[in-house]
Amino acid sequence: MKLDNNENALLQGLARNDKRAIESIYKDNYNLIQALVINNNGNSEDAKDIFQEAMIVLFEKVRSGDVTLNCQVRTFIYSVSRRLWLKRLMTMNRFQVAEGHExxxxxxxxxxxxxxxxxxxxxxxxxxxxxxxxxxxxxEAFYLQKKSMQDIASGFGYTNPENAKNQKYKCLMRLKKLFFSQYKNESP
Amino acid sequence: MIEDIKILEAVERYISGQMSPDERVYFEQLRKTNPDIDQMVVEHTFFLQQMNRFDETRKLKNNLAETHIHLSEKGLIRSPRLKGKAKVIYLYNRYKKVSAIAASIAGITALTFSALVWSVSPEKTANKSDIVNLSRDIQSISQKVGEIEKKSQEMDEKITQVTTPATDLPIQYKSGGTGFLVDAKGYIVTSEHVIQNARNIAVQAFNGPDLPATVVFRDAARDIAILKITDKNFKSPGTIPYHIRRSGADIAEPIFTLGFPRNDIVYGEGYLSAKTGYRGDTLTCQITVPANRGNSGSPILNFNGEVIGILSGKQSNAEGAVFAIHSKYIVNAINELQKDSAHQLIKLPSASQLKNAERQQQVKKIESFVYMVKVD
Incomplete structure (x- = not known):
C-alpha cells in the first residue's frame, strides 16, 4: 500500500519529535489500540502503556532513516501493539488475543x-x-544540550572552564563505567 | 589525567567533525598506528550514540505522556480524564505560560493606569467628591454584605432549628448483624454500625462454624465496613452468584433480602419505595421490606440477582420505612481497599448467575454467601 503525503509528513514530524505530528498520530490511532487491549483483558492504563510503546517502536523505525513504511501508520501501530500486548499477556500466563478485522x-x-x-x-x-x-x-548540559564549556563553567559555578572540563571528564568516566558494567553483562 | 582529558577532547572533536583537515589526517594516522586510540574512538562513538538515543527516547516519552493527558482532557481520545491532584498539576503546567503573560499584562496595565491617574490627578481637584461617593458606595456595599451575612446567619439558625428537633426524635437504627461475601477469598461487606464497637468479630454461614474475622475497611459516614475472614478453615463456597450493581435502582423495582434477624436465615421480599433515604439522604434509598434487629448488613437484591444495596436500618417512628445504602458505595469501598497492597487482589463478582432463575433457586444459591456477623 502506498503512503500518502500526509502520512509521510507525519512520520517525518515524528522523527523530529514534533509535538503536532505526535498529537495527530496519537489522536487517530489511540482508540483502536485501547479497544484492542480492553477487549483482551486489559484496562485503559495498559492501553496507554502499550500504545506509547508502539509509538516508540514507530519512532525508532523512522529515526533510523527508514521513513518508507510499507504499510499505513495505523496498520503498523496495530501490528506492533498486538505483539506487545500478547507478550504482556504471556507474562501473566494468558496466551490469547482475539482476532480482529484489522x-x-x-x-x-x-x-x-x-x-x-x-x-x-x-x-x-x-x-x-x-x-x-x-x-x-x-x-546532560554538555552532551545533550550541547552547551559550551564556558557556559557550563559559569552556570555550575566553576571558577574557570578548565575546572569544569576536569569535572566533566571524571563524571563521564563514572557514567561510562556504570553503563558498560551493565551493558557487557546483559549483551553477549 | 591531564593527558587523558586531552585525548578525550581530541576524540570528541574528531567524532563531531570539528578538526581541521590537517589535524584530521594526523589523527587518522594516529588511529591506524595506535590501537588504543582506535578503540577509544569506536567506544566513545558508540557511547555518545547511546546517550543521544536515550535523550531522544526520553523526550519522546515525555511528549507522549503530555499528549495523552492533553487529548483525554479535550475528549479527543476515549481515555479517562484526570482527577484531583494530577489534574491540578496538568492545568498548572498547561496554563503556566498563559498566566505568566496574563500577570505581566496586568502589571503593565496597572503601571500605565497609575501613570495616567498620576498625570491627570493634579489638575482635577474637584474629583474629591467623586471619591467620597465612591467610598460611600463601598460602605453601602459593605452594608449589603453585612445584611447578606445576617441573612445567612438567620438561615443557619433556621437550619439548626430544623435539625435540633431531629436529634430529639427517637430514631434508633436497630443494629444487628448480617454480612455477605463480595470476594470469595473471604471478604464480607456489612454495615459499619454493626461492628462499630467490636472487640472480636466472628462470622457464621448458615449452619456453619464460627469464623474469626477482622475489619479491613470501615467508613462510618457511609455505614459500610469490609471484613476479612482470618480463619484458616475458611473454604470459599465457590463463585459468588450475584453481581454488585454500580448504577442506581428504579422505584417500584421488586427486591428481596436474606438476613439473620434470628439464628436462622430469613427471606424477605418487597420493593424499592424511594430513591433517597431518610430526609432525602442520597446515600441511601428507602425500601419496603420486613426488617428486624439483625438484618443490618443484609444484601438487598433485585430479581436479576444484582445487589442494589446494603440494609442499614429503619425509622422506628414510621411503619415500613427501611433504608439501604446504595450498592455503588460498596464498589467505592472496594476501590479504596484495593489501594492497600495487602488487599489489591480483591475483585468484585463480575456477572450475576441468577438471571431468569426461580426465586427458590436464587435463594438457594445465595444463602451460602450470606453470613451472620457476631460481635462482642
Whole structure:
C-alpha cells in the first residue's frame, strides 16, 4: 500500500519529535489500540502503556532513516501493539488475543530491534540515575544540550572552564563505567 | 589525567567533525598506528550514540505522556480524564505560560493606569467628591454584605432549628448483624454500625462454624465496613452468584433480602419505595421490606440477582420505612481497599448467575454467601 503525503509528513514530524505530528498520530490511532487491549483483558492504563510503546517502536523505525513504511501508520501501530500486548499477556500466563478485522503486517525485525533498544535505554537510565548530581546535569548540559564549556563553567559555578572540563571528564568516566558494567553483562 | 582529558577532547572533536583537515589526517594516522586510540574512538562513538538515543527516547516519552493527558482532557481520545491532584498539576503546567503573560499584562496595565491617574490627578481637584461617593458606595456595599451575612446567619439558625428537633426524635437504627461475601477469598461487606464497637468479630454461614474475622475497611459516614475472614478453615463456597450493581435502582423495582434477624436465615421480599433515604439522604434509598434487629448488613437484591444495596436500618417512628445504602458505595469501598497492597487482589463478582432463575433457586444459591456477623 502506498503512503500518502500526509502520512509521510507525519512520520517525518515524528522523527523530529514534533509535538503536532505526535498529537495527530496519537489522536487517530489511540482508540483502536485501547479497544484492542480492553477487549483482551486489559484496562485503559495498559492501553496507554502499550500504545506509547508502539509509538516508540514507530519512532525508532523512522529515526533510523527508514521513513518508507510499507504499510499505513495505523496498520503498523496495530501490528506492533498486538505483539506487545500478547507478550504482556504471556507474562501473566494468558496466551490469547482475539482476532480482529484489522489489517496486519509482519513486525518481527522491528520488535527485535526495539527489544534491544529498550534494553539499552533502561541501562542508560539506570546509569544516569546512579550518577547523582551535579554529574548528571553537567553531562546532560554538555552532551545533550550541547552547551559550551564556558557556559557550563559559569552556570555550575566553576571558577574557570578548565575546572569544569576536569569535572566533566571524571563524571563521564563514572557514567561510562556504570553503563558498560551493565551493558557487557546483559549483551553477549 | 591531564593527558587523558586531552585525548578525550581530541576524540570528541574528531567524532563531531570539528578538526581541521590537517589535524584530521594526523589523527587518522594516529588511529591506524595506535590501537588504543582506535578503540577509544569506536567506544566513545558508540557511547555518545547511546546517550543521544536515550535523550531522544526520553523526550519522546515525555511528549507522549503530555499528549495523552492533553487529548483525554479535550475528549479527543476515549481515555479517562484526570482527577484531583494530577489534574491540578496538568492545568498548572498547561496554563503556566498563559498566566505568566496574563500577570505581566496586568502589571503593565496597572503601571500605565497609575501613570495616567498620576498625570491627570493634579489638575482635577474637584474629583474629591467623586471619591467620597465612591467610598460611600463601598460602605453601602459593605452594608449589603453585612445584611447578606445576617441573612445567612438567620438561615443557619433556621437550619439548626430544623435539625435540633431531629436529634430529639427517637430514631434508633436497630443494629444487628448480617454480612455477605463480595470476594470469595473471604471478604464480607456489612454495615459499619454493626461492628462499630467490636472487640472480636466472628462470622457464621448458615449452619456453619464460627469464623474469626477482622475489619479491613470501615467508613462510618457511609455505614459500610469490609471484613476479612482470618480463619484458616475458611473454604470459599465457590463463585459468588450475584453481581454488585454500580448504577442506581428504579422505584417500584421488586427486591428481596436474606438476613439473620434470628439464628436462622430469613427471606424477605418487597420493593424499592424511594430513591433517597431518610430526609432525602442520597446515600441511601428507602425500601419496603420486613426488617428486624439483625438484618443490618443484609444484601438487598433485585430479581436479576444484582445487589442494589446494603440494609442499614429503619425509622422506628414510621411503619415500613427501611433504608439501604446504595450498592455503588460498596464498589467505592472496594476501590479504596484495593489501594492497600495487602488487599489489591480483591475483585468484585463480575456477572450475576441468577438471571431468569426461580426465586427458590436464587435463594438457594445465595444463602451460602450470606453470613451472620457476631460481635462482642
Amino acid at each position: 489489517e496486519m503486517v509482519s513486525v518481527d525485525e522491528e520488535m527485535e530491534e526495539h527489544e534491544k533498544r529498550n534494553n539499552d535505554f533502561l541501562i542508560m537510565e539506570k546509569a544516569m540515575g546512579g550518577l547523582g548530581e551535579p554529574c548528571k546535569s553537567l553531562l
